Amino acid sequence: MVKQVTEMLKGTLEGIVLAILSVRPAYGYEITAWLRDQGFxxxxxxxxxxxxxxxxxxxxVDVQKIPSEKGPPRKVYSLNAQGQLYLDDFWRTWSFLTERLEQLRDRIERPQEEGE
Amino acid sequence: MVKQVTEMLKGTLEGIVLAILSVRPAYGYEITAWLRDQGFxxxxxxxxxxxxxxxxxxxxVDVQKIPSEKGPPRKVYSLNAQGQLYLDDFWRTWSFLTERLEQLRDRIERPQEEGE
DNA sequence: CGCCGCTATTCAGTGATACTACCTACCGGT
DNA sequence: ACCGGTAGGTAGTATCACTGAATAGCGGCG
Structure with missing residues (x-):
């Protein structure tokens, strides 16, 4: 029943990954592990x-291949200038969505203020 | 460039519409107009x-066909019990996502607290 | 040595969702 | 008779995440 998160992640997951990369460069396996850690x-x-x-x-993003001690080489991704711009856009879009959703939720919780 | 909202709406738009219907029954044309009004x-x-x-x-949802004064009959949708349960799930999933995103944004804005 | 487990990446096929670009239909006014 | 606004519907496309694999390097264990 609850596969909602799968659909809701569309478009959002990309922003999440870019946001992670804006903190510091990372490679795929690492990002996946971190996300699992966070509850995804x-x-x-x-x-x-x-x-x-x-x-x-x-x-x-920019990519760099770096050998790993244990396993095949890692592809380390880092956010570049264009990626940063895109990430800024992402946060703007995300904020827009959250604001609308918050308004909706508020209206539902306080139905007397249905003023519209 | 900014088609981010399109992808981000996937999975979310459904919840938005259900949330609208939880306030009161509505028909398609009305919902579309309202969404445009809200900036979508x-x-x-x-x-x-x-x-x-x-x-x-x-x-x-339950459906009722109601004649309109101007134009073809309206299909008025109203949230039923099962839809309410699904909407509750939606809000839970949404809260989970927003919490994770807020944490990420906080971490980016205060990089010294990268403690993990 | 051969197998397993962990690390690390890749890929073909599938399913869900929103968009594009239309079409149908009812009504009133000109 | 035509047009604009109201109201609903649809076929085809694109994007994105998931499933379920395969590949590859490395170390340890029997």
Missing amino acids: TDIAEGTIYALLVRIEQRGL | TDIAEGTIYALLVRIEQRGL
Whole structure:
């Protein structure tokens, strides 16, 4: 029943990853693990990698291949200037959405103020 | 460039419409107009109708055909018990997402507290 | 040595959702 | 008869996340 989060993540997950990369560069496996840690337990492995490929192709991130002690080399992504602009847009869009949703929720909780 | 809202609406728009219907019953044309009014200027006409068909088929709303003075009859949708349960789930999922995003934004704005 | 587990990435196919771009239909006014 | 506003509907497309794999490097255990 509750696959809502899957659909709600569309468009948002991208912003989340860019936001993570704005804190510091990271690679796919690391990001996935961190997200699971934060409670996004149902984010599939492949999802993050596909997303990273997309944002790389759009030129929002720079990539560096760095050898790992244990396993194949890591692709470390870092946010570039264009990515930062896109992230700013993301936060604006997100704020717009949250404001509208908050208004709706308020109206539902206080039906007498239905003034419209 | 800024089609972010389109992707971010996926999964969210459904909740928004259900939330609107929880305030009072409404019909498609009315909902679309209201959304445009609220700043969702790029929501296409057809989108809402398709969404209403979906939630009706899932049994989240009840439908009543009511004649209009000007134009074809309206299909007035109202949230039923199952829809209310689904809406509750939506708010839970939404809260989870906003909390995570707020945490992320806070961490970015205060990078010295990166403690993790 | 061979297998397993962990790290790390990639990919083809599927499903859900919103958009584009239309079409149908009812009504009143010119 | 036509047009604009009201009202609903649909086929095709694009995007995005998920499923379920495969590939590859490395270390440890029997």
